[in-house]
Amino acid sequence: MPVRPKRPAPDIYPPPPPPAPEIKDHFAPRHPPAPRPPTPRPPAPRPPRPNNPRYYPGPHQHGPQPPPPPAAQPSSGASILWALTPLFTCGFGTPFTMAYGAARLKSRGLALAAVIYGLGLLVFWFGVGLDAPEVLRPLMALAYMGNWLGGTVHSFMIHRKVFGLPGSEAPMTANERAIALAQHRRNLRKEARELAAGDPALAKELRIGRPDLPRQYDDGGLVDVNHAPVEVIATLPGMTRELAQKIVDVRETVEAFISAEELSATVGLPPQLTADLAEYTIYLN
Template sequence: MGFAAARTRSVGLWIATIPYAALVAAMLATADSERGSTADSVFVLTWVLSWLGGTLHTLAVRHRVFSSRSIPPSSLQHAVLETKRRRELRAHAAEIARTDPQLALELAIGRPDLPRTFDDGGIVDVNHAPASALATIPGIRPAHAELIVRMRQDLGGFTSAEEVAAMTDLPPHLTPVLKEHAVFLP
């Protein structure tokens, strides 16, 4: 019962563990008694009660202890799973942008400012999205986003994260972030 109580975190099962422990203690205390004595009868009675009671009780609680329901993930586990899911969505959206830019434009991939019916994982089209959307990229401050928009207008667009970093003097640590969170549609 102790295992069941620990696994289910049930106070009731912890309380039920006490009589089972008492039965086992009585059984162990009378284990070396003479055959036919009162102590021998106590041994047999405690053995039968702990065996039968424990078996029936275990059968009664087994669905709670060994349910097929998964334990709900912790908030950290949930955040990790969600981040990985969004990373996969960004990779898929980036692949569409690379292989079929026109489709990406029609789907508004990388344009969180436009109405869409799908989640692209938070990827941003550096060549078309407004500064407010660019500022959603981790590490890109509003001032960086405004500078990117001004340089984009002057240059007619960018082709890579490295070009954005070089032309706008972004801190070097933002280049890999930009690679993961941005696309450069024509």
């Protein structure tokens, strides 16, 4: 009996749908541009910081410095009272008022004015005491009124200058401000040295001569050679890195220096550096 061939099993899964037709965008570019690599930007330079161990503004470097503190302004009431002294004393206090102004301002003109006012009072006193004739009475009256009214007006004209009130002097020029700042820094160094001589422990606590450490006390740019690192000593005027390293090497053997002269002689520094070292260095034990 012949064998019938088996029928294939029916496919129960439907055929996949045909692919969707591709829609072409005629407005799209045929070759899109390649992305541009980002342009590297150099890092912005950072300003040096005072506490940066690699940056120490030396005392001879002219960076932005704080202005000197303003002097204490006297009271304007005292100056007005001084100017009214000739009026209240009827002119008899005018020579003393002008003498005081001449002493404060060190002015020869005011000293001469004080002498003239004094001679005017002498003329008036002698005229009254000797019963001067009628011819000299106008001169006596002129001398008296000159001391009384003239002295009052004169005192009011110069009272702001004598007492150093604002507006009495012309504004400082750039050179005058620089000189005032240099003198102020010199006074700060002098005060720091006096403080260190009287109380060395307080000087170390205030970190005098250590610009490499954070601090609040302004010593005017002093450098403690016995404790400052090489980077700080190298900022001194006329100092080089090699000389600063030589100072530190010798310091380890002698333990401490006591003066700029001993430092120059011990280390063998050039003689022209001694004056600058004496001005800008301090030696704390």
